[in-house]
Amino acid sequence: xxxxxxxxxxxxxxxxxxxxxxxxxxxxxxxxxxxxxxxxxxxxxxxxxxxxxxxxxxxxxxxxxxxxxxxxxxxxxxxxxxxxxxxxxxxxxxxxxxxxxxxxxxxxxxxxxxxxxxxxxxxxxxxxxxxxxxxxxxxxxxxxxxxxxxxxxxxxxxxxxxxxxxxxxxxxxxxxxxxxxxxxxx
Numbered sequence: 001x002x003x004x005x006x007x008x009x010x011x012x013x014x015x016x017x018x019x020x021x022x023x024x025x026x027x028x029x030x031x032x033x034x035x036x037x038x039x040x041x042x043x044x045x046x047x048x049x050x051x052x053x054x055x056x057x058x059x060x061x062x063x064x065x066x067x068x069x070x071x072x073x074x075x076x077x078x079x080x081x082x083x084x085x086x087x088x089x090x091x092x093x094x095x096x097x098x099x100x101x102x103x104x105x106x107x108x109x110x111x112x113x114x115x116x117x118x119x120x121x122x123x124x125x126x127x128x129x130x131x132x133x134x135x136x137x138x139x140x141x142x143x144x145x146x147x148x149x150x151x152x153x154x155x156x157x158x159x160x161x162x163x164x165x166x167x168x169x170x171x172x173x174x175x176x177x178x179x180x181x182x183x184x185x186x
Contacts, residue, residue: 103182104128107153111146115139126177127155134169147173152181 008016101123108130112118116139118132134140144158157174 101182104177107150111143111150113139113142116143126179126182128175128177130173132171134171135167137163137166137169140169140171147175152178154178
């Protein structure tokens with residue numbers, strides 16, 4: 001059996017109990033304050049992180065807008081280049097198939113004698129019709145021979161009616177030009 005002795009007066013007991021309650025209260029306040037500081041620091045840290053991310057996102061957005069504007073400009077230039085390339089390709093195809101009748105004039109310049117004057121030239125597809133005046137029949141025959149010798153000319157038709165007169169002959173000559181001779185050399 002145990003016997004307990006109570007040597008403390010009742011007043012000291014209450015004083016000790018009050019101090020114990022006060023310490024417990026202070027400890028709870030300190031704990032509450034520590035938790036508040038902890039949560040406040042966590043919130044402040046989260047705020048700082050979110051603020052820095054927001055600034056970073058704003059910078060990225062500005063750069064993206066700038067790049068977007070540049071991409072729009074780049075896309076515009078690319079479209080212009082595509083359109084220009086398409087136009088150039090179309091012009092190239094036309095040029096490739098273009099018949100240059102300048103070649104006919106150059107050929108006639110080398111084949112026509114000086115005594116023959118051409119007053120009318122008509123073309124249809126690859127056929128050429130010449131009308132003009134020759135001083136003598138021999139000049140017209142020489143022109144006919146030169147036409148037949150030319151590699152670029154085919155299907156020569158000099159009507160016999162052109163050869164009835166001796167001097168000042170009004171003539172008409174039909175002939176065809178080979179397609180290869182009319183192609184513009186690039």
